[in-house]
Each structure stands twice: as C-alpha cells, then as structure tokens.
Amino acid sequence: MPLIYRAANLVEAQLVVDELRAGGMQAHITGSYLSGAIGELPPSEIIGVWLEQAQHHDRARSIIDDFEAARQQEERDWRCSHCQESVGREFGACWQCGRPRPVR
Ligand SMILES: [Zn+2]
Numbered sequence: 001m002p003l004i005y006r007a008a009n010l011v012e013a014q015l016v017v018d019e020l021r022a023g024g025m026q027a028h029i030t031g032s033y034l035s036g037a038i039g040e041l042p043p044s045e046i047i048g049v050w051l052e053q054a055q056h057h058d059r060a061r062s063i064i065d066d067f068e069a070a071r072q073q074e075e076r077d078w079r080c081s082h083c084q085e086s087v088g089r090e091f092g093a094c095w096q097c098g099r100p101r102p103v104r
Contacts, residue, residue: 001028004060005049016049019067025060026052078102 004020004027007013013029020027031047051060077086080094081102087093093100 001050001052002054002057003048004051004057005064007047007049010047013047013049016064016067019063020049020051020060023059023063025056025063027060028052 005013005016007016007029010029010031013031017027017029028050029047030050051057076089078089078101079086080097080099082099083094083097085094085096087095087101091101
C-alpha cells in the first residue's frame with residue numbers, strides 16, 4: 001500500500017481521498033489524529049494518504065496532480081458563475097458583469 005500524498009492538514013487529506021474515491025480508487029488517511037485528543041490538530045508531516053492498490057499508483061498520481069493544480073488555480077483566481085470570466089482573487093466582484101464573488 002504506497003503512500004500517495006502528504007497532506008498539509010486533515011481537510012486536504014480528506015479531499016484527496018474523496019478525489020481518488022471519485023476515480024474509483026480506495027485510499028486511507030493515516031496520522032496522529034487517530035490517537036490524538038479530539039479537536040487537537042495533528043502535525044502536518046505525519047498526515048499521509050495511502051493508496052490501497054499499488055497498481056493504481058500512476059492514475060492516482062495524475063488525479064492528485066490535477067487536484068493540486070486546481071487548488072493553486074483557486075487560490076489565484078475565481079471564476080464568475082454568471083459569465084465564466086476568470087477574476088483575480090483580490091476582486092470581490094466580477095469585473096465583467098459585476099456579480100459578487102460566490103461564497104465557497
Ligand atoms: Zn461575470
């Protein structure tokens with residue numbers, strides 16, 4: 001069972017697992033949170049996402065690459081739901097049609 005991803009936090013790890021699951025692959029999260037106190041944030045280094053089946057590794061890797069690229073894109077720009085314009089993250093409304101930025 002190969003380690004496929006090291007997550008910065010548990011939310012991110014869960015997102016990766018969900019992406020893989022959507023692609024038909026099973027994955028597990030490991031980390032100290034399993035034995036830690038409830039509500040305590042685990043140190044990031046030890047949150048790992050493990051792929052259940054090693055033969056899916058390449059496919060899982062490409063899903064994760066897409067996921068990371070999408071996340072980085074998200075941090076830069078947002079896309080207007082009305083006119084599909086890509087708007088810089090510092091803007092609170094679409095510069096083309098004036099729609100307010102959607103709440104995520
Ligand atoms: Zn717009």
